[in-house]
Amino acid sequence: MTGTSTATGPRTSPTTSGVGQSAGRPDARQKVTGEFAYSSDLWLDGMIWGATLRSPHPRAVIDGLDIGAALRLPGCHAVLTHDDVPGRKVYGLEHADQPVLASDQVRYQGEPVAIVAADHPETARRALGKIKVSYTELEPLTDARAALETAAPRVHDGGNVVRHVKIRKGDPAAVAELVVSGEYQVGMQDQAFLGPESGLAVPAEDGGVDLFVATQWLHADRTQVAACLGLPEDMVRITLAGVGGAFGAREDLSMQVHACLLALRTGKPVKMVYSREESFFGHVHRHPATLHYEHGAAADGKLIYVRADIVLDGGAYASSSTAVAANAATLGIGPYEVPNVRLDCRAVYTNNPPCGAMRGFGAVQACFAYESQMDKLAAGLGLDPVELRVRNAMHEGSVMPTGQVVDSAAPVAELLRRVSGRPLPPAAAGTDRDIRGLPGGVSNTTHGEGVVRGIGYGIGIKNVCFSEGFDDYSTARVRLHLIGGEPAADVHTAAAEVGQGLVTLQGQIARTELGVEQVRVVPADTSIGSGGSSSASRQSYMTGGAVRAACEQVREQILERGRGLFPGHEDLSVSGGKLVSARDGALAALADLLAEPAEATVTWRHRGTSPLDPQTGQGDAHVQYAFAAHRAVVDVDTELGLVKVIELACAQDVGRAMNPQAVEGQIHGGTAQGLGLALMEEIQVTGGKVRNPSFTDYLIPTILDMPPMKLDVLELADPHAPYGLRGVGEPPTISSTPAIVAAIRAATGLALTRVPVRPEHITGTGPERDA
Amino acid sequence: MRVSMRVNGRRVTAEDVWEGESLLFVLRERLGLPGSKNACEQGECGSCTVYLDDSPVCACLVAAGQAGGRDVVTVEGLAGAAGLDAVQQAFMDAGAVQCGFCTPGLIVQAHYLLRETVDAGGPVPDDGEIREVLAGNLCRCTGYEKILDAVRLAAARKAAAAAAAAGQAEPGQAEVGR
Structure with missing residues (x-):
């Protein structure tokens, strides 16, 4: 830990595992011995297994549904369809637009159509196979920008724009001496938590249901589940089961309503556990984005204006797209002072997989674009990329493009100085290196020939807590x-x-x-307030x-x-x-x-926030801002397009390190997810269909992909926050991606406008898909 | 079918096993041992790693029938009467556990690494060896830094204990591999 704390100390003397100390997890012993009960570990006498039939088509009309053969299968206890949903037929975090079970049409591949309960997972799988669904396939709408055209087919009756956020600040016609522009793309990333969607629903004697489930928000689940079941909320009691990671993917419902419906119908406890393949269809993903940016600067590098147009592909249902769009817009120019801003961010419906919350939540996509632009601007001015950023860095007292004054520490320049001032790892030398440290590793693809080193920087900004006047x-x-x-x-x-x-x-x-x-x-449950x-x-x-x-x-x-x-x-x-x-x-x-x-x-x-003005995007919408910076050092095999990240340095202000060991763990893990987006992680969707729903084909970083990480944790107290703390989890995910791509650019001289960067982008031997 | 095996030193029998069930399913759903985890069930994530006759395997890739008559050790079987295994203790001390879903598989795999190195009288593994042996275990929370710390710590403690037992403890040995 470095930096200084100005937080008021606790009024009582610290214990050995109080605030500010690296207290151990109370659940760690159970977790290392295998005794911790995750949602997929639950078991009750007499319990049966639920399973879900999903649409194979991204867009189709359902002409008919025959469940007779499935019902007659020995061991099958129930088959339920749209007609069996007793309460509200749709649910959703912000707009209730997603059917519990599809009725007359399906809007994405993987949309639930029917559910079964059976005495064994294999019986349930066979029952699903006996359900006959007649579909008339329709041409899916799969291009987010095409969805904006007036002639585009409508995914929902209200049109294809989920939300359009406008930010208007200063002079819309501002001019500058140096102008750089670019179009950037971000692929669809998956949260890829390891513990699959799962839970156990137990019918209760009062006609209600007790649900044990892995989720991020018990009360939001209960509100939606109770509405769909047609039950008062006090008859739906939810207890948190062990959660095997979340990262945003458990904000939306998955199996909650389905398991409860089956339990209430059969009178038996029903367990549902998604397979990994089903999990890829069972939760929302990070929005793919197309981002067009234009930056204008004076000769000294000071930013004069930013104009940007961001399109987020929200997929078939709204999920949290409205809030993601607000983040991408309000944080869309990064942690910089810019007098003139004109930014439009639209989240749209398509027939692609639904997208919603993932760690970084809109700020990730924007950061890849604005940091790429900052590097481009630095190159155009002949300035060091860190120096350009420092010249434009916001600080406490700066004004956001929303008009909100940043009223606590914003050590943007300091974070950049910290990462850039660190000693560099030893230079690559010769062709006799340990191949385990080279691109391609023990695949033995190079002994150092064709390998070029690069260094890159990234810094990001994130809001903490819920925004725009939400009663949080x-x-x-x-x-x-x-x-x-x-x-x-x-x-x-x-x-x-x-x-x-x-x-x-x-x-x-x-x-x-x-x-x-x-x-x-x-244990967390709904017997107490949210x-x-x-x-x-x-x-x-x-x-x-x-x-x-x-x-x-x-x-x-x-x-x-x-x-x-x-x-x-x-x-x-x-x-x-x-x-x-x-x-x-x-x-x-x-x-x-x-x-x-x-x-x-x-x-x-927390202290109140304000909505954004719908025409200008002005408003004190956010509670707190958080910042992290990264420096990436990479080796690139320019012949094969393989990248080895040699080191990642991160500096982050956490206000107060409540538990230093846990803070480090958050920064390490967030940084790793950003590396994944930079180099390997993408759900590949063609014609609305997911091509890689497995850990064989959707790659997340292994221990061989992760480099040593050097951390600098600053503790600049936020006087508005408990203990002066600042939210930790998301910022490191935001800035590691652009830092790594900048390092690859530095090594290769390539433009690289799309993440994840693929080998063919580096070698030039293949088309840049969608680019 | 009926499947009998030794699990964590105890003879157990599972009845009415469907031939398509994996060893992982039988352990988790029939034998009351859910410690081995079901993150991918296709051998990519390593969260279900167990010992099968002393070799670490993905329990999801072993048909239950193949385990008949054999010896299985799961994460539940690593702690002894004296307390936690050194690897388990080091994972706790190093902060290598967050959500913990990868933890059981990583602990069995790291246990195997140390059994083959320090426990066999060899040197503590270097970072390159640790990374290679754990390359088949995915973790989504930690970025692996504190997992590396944990394995280094367990190796150093084991080496120090072995040296002490041999009556030739040398100062500083516990730091080898850091």
Whole structure:
């Protein structure tokens, strides 16, 4: 850790695993022994298996559906279609436009058409095979820009534009001495969490259902599930099962409604587990994007204007496209001061797979384009790329193109200096190198000949928490009581632990605020108020804030008891399991004050935000901004187009490193996902059909692909945020991609306008698909 | 069909196994051992890695019938009466666990690496060896840095313990491979 903290320290002395310390995960022991219960591990006596029939066509009319043969299959307990959905027939995060089961038409390949429950997964698979669906195939709409044309077929009745966000700032006709423009493309990335969509639905005696599922937001699931089941919300009780990663892919529903429908129909517990292939069809992906940018600058490199047009392919259903579009637009010029901005961002419907949330959420696509432009501008001016960025870097007090003033630390220039000032890894030398460190590795494709080194930089900006006036809150209940005569805290929220370490952080906060060692984080469920989504890098801020606020109320109850017992001591605190007076030291054991438990439930909100003006995009839409910078060092085999990333350096401001080890883990993991987008990860869609729905054909980085990562973590407190913290999870995913591509450009001199970069883009031996 | 095997040292029998079931399915759904994970079920991710007669395999690629009469050790079988295996402890200490879905397979595979190197009296593996042996285990959360830390830590601890047991502990040996 480097940098300085100006955060106010906790008012109680730190424990050994409080805020700011690398406390271990409370679930780590279960996870290393195989005892941790993930959503796909659940099992109940008498449970049966659910499965989903999906459309093989990206666009078709359903002429008929015959389930008779499937129903007659021995071991098949139920076959359900659109007609069996008792409540609302559609669902969705922002617009309810996605059918629970398709009725008269399908809009993407993989759309659910029918569901079955059977005594064995193989029986269920065979039952699906016996369902006869008659389709009339239609020509799918698969080009996002073509979808904007007036003559384009409409995917939904309201037209093909999900949202058009306009940003207008300054002079629309501004001119500049140097102008660079370019068109950039980002492929469709998959979150590729390892734990497949899965869960167990158990019918309850009251006619309701209990669902155990891996998700990012229990209450958003419940609202949608209850509506589709036609049940009041209190009859749908959802408990978080173990989550094997999320990265945005569990924001939308997958098997939730289906499993509940089957459980209610059969009266049996129903387990559903997607295969990896089905998982590629079972969740939304990162929006593919086409981004046209024009940057104008003065001779000294100062940006005068940016004009940009971004088209995001939202696929067949809205999902979170409206919010993704807002992010791509409001963050679309990057962490730079630009007086004149004209930017249009449109998310559109097509018959491609639906796209929605993935780590970085709109900021990723824009960053690849604006950072590519900054390099192009630097080259045009003959300036060092870091120097150009520093000359234009925003800082605290800068004004966003939305008019919002950045009112906490924005150390853009400092982050760039940190990564560029690091020593470089040793230069590549000769042809006698260890081939494991070369492009192609032990495939033995080169011993160093044709290998060129390059260095590149990228920096990005991300909003933290939900934006545009959304009522964003989290709820926490904290109960301090005696267990075996010792004080212990129970912390209960509905916030989803998805691997990021929120469950650790909740305990750290309770230990710090209450001065106790023993903390139990109660399983997350819907018996308490919403914790909001585990997305937008918001849970440390929001649920961390809620837990701290609940602890403060509990502490005040204890101090009040203490003031009653020890009159005259006004300056009391709790620490080390004791009630402490500033004047006289320890007065009593906390246990002596806990004959009655102390408990508080708090609903906690961040400061308000405003909607964007629909014509100008002006408004204080975001809560907090976060920044990360990367330097990439790559070796490129210019003959074969293979790339070996030699090192990635990252500098990020996290406000306060609540758990330094977990912070590092987030930066490492986010950086790796950005490397994946730069070099290998793309769902390839042709004619609306996915060509690579497997880990054989959709590649994510292995331990051989990842280089050593050097981190610089700054702690510049945000005075508006709990403990001064700044959301950590997303920024490193945003800037590693452009840094790596810039390094490849530096090595090869190629323009490289599309990610992922493929070998044929480097060798020039194949067409640049869609480019 | 009926399938009998030794799992984690115990004789077990699964009844009514459909011939198409994998060893992974039988372990998870019939024998109450869901520690081996089902991330891809096509041998790409390594999350279901188990020992089959002392060789690490993807349990998803082994037909249940093929495991009949053989010896299987899963992640649930690595901890002994004395506590966690060194690899398990190092994964906890190094912060190598996030969502944890890859963890069981990585732990079995790293256990195999150390069994073949340090435990066999050889030197601690260098980073290149660690990367090669773990190349078949996908992790989506960590970027692998802390997994490398964990394996280095477990190797160093094992080497130090072995040296101490041999009565020739040398200062600094525990740092080899860092």
